Amino acid sequence: MSNFKVGPNVYFGAGKLEELRKLDCKRVFIVTDPFMVTSGTINKVTENLEAANIEFAIFSDIVPDPPLEIVSKGIKKMDEFNPEAVIALGGGSAIDAAKAIIYFRSLISKGLNQGVEHKKVVFIAIPTTSGTGSEVTAFSVITDKKHNVKYPLVEESMVPDMAILDANLVKTVPNFITADTGMDVLTHAIEAYVSTEHSDFSDALAEKAIKLVFNYLEKAYKNGEDLEAREKMHNASCIAGMAFTNASLGINHSMAHILGGRFHIPHGKANAILLPYVIEYNADLSFNNRNEYSDTAKRYAEIARFLNLTSSNNVREGVKALIRAINSLRKSLGIPSSIKEVNISKKDFEDNIEDLSKIALNDGCTATSPRKPTVEELNILFKKVYEGK
Template sequence: MEKFSMNTNIFMGKNSLDRLLEWKNKSIMLISDPYISKSGMLNVITDRLKQGDNSIHLFDQIVPDPPIETIVEGMSLMRNCRPEMVIAVGGGSAIDAAKAIKYFAEKGLDFTDVPLIAIPTTSGTGSEVTSFSVITDAGKNVKYPLVDDEMLPSEAILDPSLVLTVPAAVTADTGMDVLTHAIEAYVSLNANDISDAMAEKAVRLVFSYLEEAHKNGQNLVAREKMHIASCMAGIAFNQTSLGLNHGIAHICGAKFHIPHGRINSILLPAVIEYNADLKGYNDRDYSMAAQKYAELAKILGLPASNPRTGVRSLISAITKLQNSLGMPVSLQACGVEAKTLSELKAEISKAALNDACTKTNPRQPTEEEVQQILEKIY
């Protein structure tokens, strides 16, 4: 028996921020980061909230890869201000931090059923519709994925006006994160027809609109389509979990201080090749993953007369997209030294195998195979 549930109400499209005008006389904890706070972007949020005579308690100390200490600090403010709802505004870090703050506050500080509204300002993590949160132990350089349905936001507001000024490099990183989410969800051991439909559409949107969003950030149509793609990929992987790509990326990104979407992008062609497990040309016993990768190639209009051709076409298309976005395609291009990789690859491989995402990968790797992938992407 399979289950598909969708517990987050989604408001999307032009002027979707007007949803904020519907709340009156609420005590609201607003969670964001210093950049968004100082840039004035929060004004479009607070101006609407103030029209309803809501009281706002701002916590804008979120940093990339939010550390445990920040979560504790946010819980302290939540305990003091006793909000009736929490609104997270920002990228994946802000939304993940808000999830963790609310979750642990409800577990340990006698809060119950405080709604969380997620307003993403990047198109990448899909965190606004997932029960995942990633927090960091800065001392150990380790990221901890948390998974609990209680962390699902009550609402997500996808207003494309909030992503028009996202820098090109961030657009590329987050866009490739969307693609990785969709592809990993598609070949996950837990995939089903409904998650496949979400993942397929997300992949098509990425290949249709990411390059334009990167080249012309003010293109509202491209921005809106990437925002929706991110959300759809999030819905897909929230049902299916992810795979080895993220299993490696969580630890690898933390150790080498590479942005999450960027390390996912670097890993993606190598992980697809590993999962497809293509053997000799006379072998026609194709893996499930190889067949599904080939199906994606067909959907994208790429050559896919057989699974082998389809897998190669998909990898080639991803590489072409990376090049068009000017993205690094190796650890070396990100400044990682060969000696550093050699010293850390055993530790990274062990951590990747223990990552929750790896459990739903279509092919179960060994430590040696993970190390081979790391060497391949160097």
């Protein structure tokens, strides 16, 4: 990897929503979910727009794992309002949906108008969970509900122009969502650190994000009002996003995408369940031949050392220490250690196993996995994660 893209302007800290008053536009389209409206959270955004005399329209139909149908509806609503800027308010689903709406609307307008497209809108992302890092990435995950498949889209034009990280927006996030999204951050950072596309730049960001998660996730989970822990996890999510939008991810996400699409397991929870098993697979400690270990195993051991999980330079011990620490963190957050524990029947799982492995193998994230799996290896790995062994 020989290039590194720096993303949007990022405004971080409590009270940063006031930046919206400085927008140089007259019409804003807000993409969000129903809860942001019923909870009144959206008022924190609209009050700032009203103070700046900015007209706005709200599209609040976003659901978890946004389907293609919602994206299509959003394009129509955006066309009707014809805004100069789009604000995505919510978790990864709202931001991912907004990305897809803007992107596909642009493609459609090019096709309909013989190459004349809509003027590019200013895209502002305001996350209300600390997990996806979608506010700084070129990634969007959209669901085909008919086939129960999640499609990760990667397109540079989908990177927001501006991100606002206001910790006040995440204080009321329930502890189980804090746990799932926080483990998503950790997975992003660890996968970016061992990706085949990692660089000195992405490494620095991934390392910082990993440290922040281990220092603050459990605190945020136990006490949502801990504003310092909330702010640090919000920052960690964004930092990990910067790392993986450059370095990409690996099979942990490939497997999580289809697990979520097929069995409706929340994305962060699926990643958390998979993570220790994927590390063990990628490190391939059985590869040890005359004390030789893969570069990937060495990088996992580096993570263990900078987290002070081990003082040893022994690669095997480092990998094992990292896996133990993740298992311990996962347990303290009340996250299951197997697919079986999220009430997926063995028959249902086994009926789908071949499909799961084939789709995971072809997922875009598999391309940068440090160890290239076969369908058979993914079958074995999925079965191991199902049983928790």
